[in-house]
Amino acid sequence: MTTSEAPAVAVRGLKKSYGTVEAVKGVDFEVRPGEVFGFLGPNGAGKTTTISMLCTLIKPTGGSARVAGHDVVKERDEVRRNIGLVFQDPTLDGYLSAEQNLRFHAELYAVPKELVAGRIKQVLEMVALWDRKDAKVMTFSGGMKRRLEIARGLLHSPRVLFLDEPTVGLDPQTRSAIWGYIDKLRHSEDITIFMTTHYMEEAEYCDRIAIIDHGEIVVVDSPEALKAGIGKDRVQIQTADDQTAIAALRERFELDAAVREGLVTFAVPSGEQFVPRLFAELGVPIRSVSVSRPSLDDVFMNYTGSTIRDAEGESAGATWMRAMARR
């Protein structure tokens, strides 16, 4: 990849409102060719709305976006030809076999006839479903269906593959298998991957991530740079009296602490070196202590003031209402 290459995705001031709800509030970002770029944010942050605008499924109310060099509003068909989609709601035909689903997709996308059989074999092998090609999709597990959707999204050799929460609702083994395929993909295909997730640990696999909250991008960088940028370690202590410990941390060390995961938690530079002082000066008995390098959760917390889980709780009501409305 050279830096002179045009971005795979270029977004300027992109907005989407639903009535009075500003789902996406004017976001700017670029995705480089060949990158795995992640959109990380809690439910309701605006991830699906953004990805849907980039895939030309919904129209922006403001700003602009180019995907594979084409404008998502003025050159909708060109954008569609150049992208693959794997969305949260499955759209496979359960009565057809895996191979028949792919053949149907190849026809829709006008994949040259002489290439179809070879390409179907290639993508099914990539997601380890070649030996199940003749089975009806209705007999597949959730994980197999998701793998088949990924194969289908790749069939017409798109330049950009969009994945909306590719592992949501899957068990941990299947999630890690899906990530294995995505990793394989980035080495075997000349492709850019744009994905959304609310799983911190999955965002770690991305080359760069944009953290999105309440319809706004709060920061974009590689996971390593974001974590290093915090410059502090996370310290968690178990005490006999959490509230007194929190007050003492404020008074003696000027540190803001809160109870997270049942432990008094705070951030401090060079955590290991701070621990002896903590024992000597806190004045509240400490039962156990742990020091960890910052995680993406800490990054999210640093930029938004809440953990991703707390933010999810906040919007759970809205998500539930939408889920009901979709029925």
Ligand SMILES: Nc1ncnc2c1ncn2[C@@H]1O[C@H](COP(=O)(O)OP(=O)(O)OP(=O)(O)O)[C@@H](O)[C@H]1O
């Ligand atoms: N069709 C719609 N009509 C009205 N409001 C909507 C619609 N779609 C999304 N919203 C609202 O826009 C905001 C962003 O939703 P969006 O689905 O983009 O978030 P998200 O980050 O993708 O979360 P999720 O993973 O739950 O889909 C939310 O407040 C949501 O309720």
